[in-house]
Every structure is written in structure tokens, then in C-alpha cells.
Amino acid sequence: MRWEVVFQPQNLALYAEGLTTTLWLLGTSLLAGGVLALLCALVLTSSSRALMPLRWLTSAYTYCLRGTPLLIQVYLIYYGLAQLEFVQSRWDAVWPWTYFKEALFCAWLAFTLNTAAYTAEMLAGAMRETSAGEIEAAQAMGMSHAKVLARVVLPSAMRRTLPAYSNEVVMMLHSTSLASAVPAITDITSAASRIYARFFLPFEAYLFAAAIYLSITFVLVMGFRWAEKHFLGYLAPQRA
Amino acid sequence: MRPGYQLLPSAPSLSGYYLSILQGAQLTVGVSLASLAVAIVLGLLGASAKLSGSAGLKGLATVYTTVVRGVPELVLMLLIFYGGTIGLNEALRWLGWGSRVDINPFVAGVVTIGFIYGGYMTETFRGAILAIPKGQNEAARAFGMGAFTAFWRITLPQMVRYALPGFTNNWLVLIKTTALVSLIGLHEMTYLARQASAATREPFVFLLFAAALFLIYTSVSLWALRWVNARYSLGTKRVQL
Numbered sequence: 001m002r003w004e005v006v007f008q009p010q011n012l013a014l015y016a017e018g019l020t021t022t023l024w025l026l027g028t029s030l031l032a033g034g035v036l037a038l039l040c041a042l043v044l045t046s047s048s049r050a051l052m053p054l055r056w057l058t059s060a061y062t063y064c065l066r067g068t069p070l071l072i073q074v075y076l077i078y079y080g081l082a083q084l085e086f087v088q089s090r091w092d093a094v095w096p097w098t099y100f101k102e103a104l105f106c107a108w109l110a111f112t113l114n115t116a117a118y119t120a121e122m123l124a125g126a127m128r129e130t131s132a133g134e135i136e137a138a139q140a141m142g143m144s145h146a147k148v149l150a151r152v153v154l155p156s157a158m159r160r161t162l163p164a165y166s167n168e169v170v171m172m173l174h175s176t177s178l179a180s181a182v183p184a185i186t187d188i189t190s191a192a193s194r195i196y197a198r199f200f201l202p203f204e205a206y207l208f209a210a211a212i213y214l215s216i217t218f219v220l221v222m223g224f225r226w227a228e229k230h231f232l233g234y235l236a237p238q239r240a
Numbered sequence: 241m242r243p244g245y246q247l248l249p250s251a252p253s254l255s256g257y258y259l260s261i262l263q264g265a266q267l268t269v270g271v272s273l274a275s276l277a278v279a280i281v282l283g284l285l286g287a288s289a290k291l292s293g294s295a296g297l298k299g300l301a302t303v304y305t306t307v308v309r310g311v312p313e314l315v316l317m318l319l320i321f322y323g324g325t326i327g328l329n330e331a332l333r334w335l336g337w338g339s340r341v342d343i344n345p346f347v348a349g350v351v352t353i354g355f356i357y358g359g360y361m362t363e364t365f366r367g368a369i370l371a372i373p374k375g376q377n378e379a380a381r382a383f384g385m386g387a388f389t390a391f392w393r394i395t396l397p398q399m400v401r402y403a404l405p406g407f408t409n410n411w412l413v414l415i416k417t418t419a420l421v422s423l424i425g426l427h428e429m430t431y432l433a434r435q436a437s438a439a440t441r442e443p444f445v446f447l448l449f450a451a452a453l454f455l456i457y458t459s460v461s462l463w464a465l466r467w468v469n470a471r472y473s474l475g476t477k478r479v480q481l
Contacts, residue, residue, distance in 0.1 A: 064451075067412075067458040068416070068451040068454045068455055068458075069416040069418075069419035069451075069454055070416070071419040071420060071422070071430060072419060072430055072433070072450060072451045072454065073451075075430075075434060075437075075447050079434070079437060079443055080443040170310075173312075174312035174313065174314075176312075177314040178314065178420075181423055189312065189318070192315070196322060202319065202322035202326060203319070206315055206318050206319035210307075210311040213311050213315060214307065217311075
């Protein structure tokens with residue numbers, strides 16, 4: 001074992017760059033994916049006839065994204081969408097195609113669409129399981145449909161989704177390692193791969209990366225444990 | 241260059257790429273089933289370690305499930321594939337073996353995926369075993385069954401029903417994880433689709449074809465496991481809320 005190689009300043013800097021990219025990808029894709037998931041969950045749980053085609057489309061979207069590997073989704077966007085002549089002829093000037101020039105954007109888009117599909121189904125499941133009494137009480141108070149959603153169903157459903165969502169966030173952190181399959185992105189995994197290739201030290205390079213991921217996972221799990229205590233305390237078993 | 245040699249295949253041979261991706265699908269099924277077998281064995285071992293009285297075994301199993309669920313699959317796979325090759329050769333040289341051994345990507349993939357999902361299966365199986373009333377196993381032992389017979393005849397048939405929802409989830413994620421094996425050079429669906437799209441400059445069709453095959457695989461699995469679930473839930477009382 002030659003751990004001193006990993007701790008050389010330029011290699012530590014490479015890991016730090018990777019860490020920044022990984023955290024950026026994780027944070028922004030969770031944020032955008034969360035917003036998209038909320039919209040999809042609202043469509044999935046709506047009962048209006050007018051939204052029927054949209055509901056069907058959303059179901060198809062979540063089904064396809066949850067049934068295929070994320071790696072293929074990343075490829076489809078990076079090697080597929082971004083290589084189309086239609087896109088490439090526009091990516092110098094015409095918005096929004098300019099983004100497709102960036103490899104990082106392609107990975108981000110794939111991650112966002114993927115996490116949105118999983119989160120939407122989770123949230124929709126929790127919304128459907130809201131107890132009928134709560135909704136009836138809200139309706140009896142004279143709340144409109146939108147108000148029932150905003151004040152009763154969503155706050156409770158989002159809290160009840162927390163335990164499953166914490167799993168999704170950890171899974172998403174691990175999924176960001178797929179960004180290393182796209183050249184020109186330096187996340188933690190590709191930083192490790194580069195150090196492996198340069199010094200031929202697979203154990204040191206990848207174990208160090210694994211330790212970074214493990215630490216982030218711990219921080220995330222602790223954060224969610226706190227959040228569950230804070231937001232879901234009222235559902236915890238009562239202590240005598 | 242020999243006459244008649246073509247660097248890029250002509251359009252009619254596109255169907256050849258589809259055929260090769262279909263052949264790659266066999267490898268995907270092979271990797272996933274072999275990994276599942278490893279995962280089930282490790283899961284049962286892990287669950288029994290966690291439920292055993294020994295503090296050492298419990299601690300070991302806890303470290304295993306924590307690490308495996310805290311590190312990305314890809315990093316573990318690269319570690320086992322690249323690190324394992326060097327480690328194995330060092331060990332063989334130390335033992336006085338002269339020639340070099342290469343780890344085959346199929347084996348590295350199966351070992352890694354099996355090892356990772358063994359961690360997830362450990363938790364699933366542990367919960368399922370805990371859901372069975374203790375008296376069942378005690379009664380079996382009172383009848384004179386050994387620990388293994390009691391597990392095989394009494395615990396296993398009953399834990400299937402409790403383990404199935406988690407098992408189904410793990411299996412579906414496992415199938416999708418097999419796509420990562422393409423990154424260590426195994427020529428399964430994803431690898432072949434990527435190669436085909438690079439060679440023909442057709443960005444979408446082959447990747448979509450592979451994606452569709454994955455979708456069929458996960459859908460069929462889901463449908464089959466639902467059927468198994470229905471069979472193992474026969475005779476359980478369902479309550480309408």
C-alpha cells in the first residue's frame with residue numbers, strides 16, 4: 001500500500017474537485033427532480049377526466065425510467081440527444097440547446113429525470129394513503145380542492161415520504177458515480193479512476209473514493225434521522 | 241487493407257447489431273441470475289449472523305451491510321475488478337505461482353453485484369425471519385428437527401411471504417445494476433448497444449432497443465414475482481380497510 005500517493009497535494013486536489021462535482025450534481029438534480037416529482041405526483045393522484053391523457057403519460061414516464069438502467073439513460077442523453085444534428089446545429093446559439101454542449105448538463109438532466117420518476121411514485125403513494133378522515137374534515141371546513149392539497153394532503157404526505165426519500169437520496173448519491181462514464185466530467189469516481197490510471201494503484205485510489213462516499217452517506221443518513229425526528233415525531237410510538 | 245474490407249458496415253447489416261444485442265441479453269440474464277444466487281446465499285448468511293447470539297458475528301454483519309450500502313456499486317466494482325486482479329496476482333506470486341492470472345469481467349461483475357445485493361438481502365431476510373412467530377421454530381425443534389431441517393421446513397416456507405416485497409425491489413434494482421458491468425468490459429446489452437451506436441453513428445435506436453429489453457426483463461420479473469407472492473399468500477386473511 002502506498003497511501004502517500006493519494007495524499008499528494010495534486011491528487012487531493014483532484015478528489016476535492018470530484019467531491020465538488022458530485023455534491024453539485026447531487027444537490028441540483030435532487031432539487032430540480034423534487035420539483036418535477038411534486039408536479040408528477042399531483043398529476044398521478046388527480047382524478048379529473050381532463051388530465052387523463054397527462055396522467056397516462058406521466059405513468060408511462062415513471063414506468064419507463066424506473067424499469068431501465070440509469071446508465072442507458074445517461075447514454076441516451078449524452079451520446080443520443082446531444083449528438084443529434086438538430087441539437088448540434090443549434091447548441092452554439094439557440095437556447096435551450098446551448099446546454100447540451102456541456103457533458104455535466106447531460107448527466108444532470110439524466111439524474112434529474114431519473115430521481116423525479118422514483119420520487120413521484122413515492123410521493124403519489126403517500127398521497128393516496130392519506131387517511132380519508134383528514135380529507136373529509138378539511139372538506140367539511142369548506143376548503144377548496146387546492147387548499148386541501150396544500151394544507152392537509154401534501155404536508156402530511158411529504159413527511160410520510162421522508163424514510164423512503166432518504167433511501168432515494170443515498171441511492172442518488174451512489175448514482176452520481178455514473179457521471180464518470182461520461183468523459184470530461186470529474187466526479188469522485190473519475191478522480192479515483194484517473195489516479196488509478198496514473199499510478200496503477202487501484203486499492204488506494206478506489207478505497208479513498210469509497211471512504212469519501214461512505215462519509216457523505218453517513219452525513220446524509222444522520223441528517224435524515226434528525227429530519228424524521230423533527231417532522232415525523234408525531235407518528236413515532238408514544239413513550240410512557 | 242484487404243479488398244472488400246469495410247471499416248463501417250453497410251446499412252443492410254444493421255440487423256446484425258440487433259442480433260448481437262439480443263445475444264448480449266443472454267449475458268445480462270446470466271450475470272443477473274448468478275449474482276442473485278450469490279446475493280441470496282450471502283443474505284441468508286448475513287441474516288443468520290445478525291440474528292445469532294454472537295457479538296462478533298453480529299458486528300461483522302453490521303459492518304458488511306453498512307459499508308456495502310454506503311458505497312456506490314460502480315466504485316466497489318472497479319475496486320474488485322482492478323484491485324482484485326493485482327491482489328490475486330500478488331498472492332499467487334507469493335505462493336510461488338509464476339504465470340499471470342486475469343480476472344474475467346463476468347466473474348468480477350457477479351462477485352461485486354452478488355456481494356452488494358447480499359447486503360440488501362441480509363436486511364430483507366432478517367426482517368422476514370423476525371416476522372415469523374418464535375413458537376414455530378421452537379415447536380420444530382421440540383419435534384426433534386435439527387437447526388437446518390427446522391430452517392428448511394418451517395422458517396423458509398413462511399419467510400418467503402414476508403421477504404417477497406423487499407426481495408422484488410432488490411431484484412429489480414439488481415437487474416438494472418448489471419448494466420454497470422459494461423463499464424468493466426463485459427459484452428452485455430449495454431456495452432453492445434453503445435458500441436453499435438458508436439460504429440453506425442445511429443445515436444438512438446440501439447440504446448433504445450437495449451432499454452426496451454431491460455424494460456421487458458423487469459416487467460416480466462415483476463409479473464412473475466407477483467404470481468409467486470399470490471401463491472405464498474394463499475390462506476392469509478386480507479382485511480379491507
